Amino acid sequence: MTSRHWEAHELESVTRCPYCQSGQRRIAYAAIPDRIGTTQGTWTYWECRDCRSLYVSPRPTPTTIGRAYAQYYTHDQCDERPRQGVLDRWALSVRQSYLARKFGFAKPKGSRWRWVLTNRDGIFHRCFGADWFDLCAPQHLSLPSGPALRACLENLGFAVRRRQRGAHAQSHWRACQAVRRADTRENIYIASFTGRKTAWGTFWLDGLLWLIPGWQGDLVLQCRKNMCKT
């Protein structure tokens, strides 16, 4: 597929915050490129002045959004990294058991959902700003603040709890550094996440995020709905 600019008729303007409907806003980032490299051009992220969520405008329409994923990085070949050494295998087993226990990957539970989104209030956005790897337009059309997303879910009748994400800080930090040095999309979105998580120099960061979960790279909300309630 040939990379090309978006035509005006392929885009739509968003004038109100998708989360709180406020029209009060400011430009947060004015020239974010398509880091996935699917199309040419840059994108504008607006910040809602009321709930601080970020959203792209103009953005692709429901009809044209497929263009943004035609060459998405999830289509890339990604070989499983061989696990070598006791510490590396131990880290993998801890992660797998953690995911199974915390997020129910092994045991789906009927009326319980877990939302895992990128966290605009996280330390990575705070530290890297425009080089935050999750400013990924036009794929990430909106990045809600934690309170805004919680309010939306609670208005839908969910009981919401915030959960810990686990040891992902090293990956997020590496991805931001890769954006800052204008590295390839493979190094930003794949190598940063499939590499070893045993860099001693960033263990302090995982420790910090356990102490301040609101600064995690991901926003993890566990939602439960009482299905018997009318």
Ligand SMILES: [Zn+2]
């Ligand atoms: Zn808002």
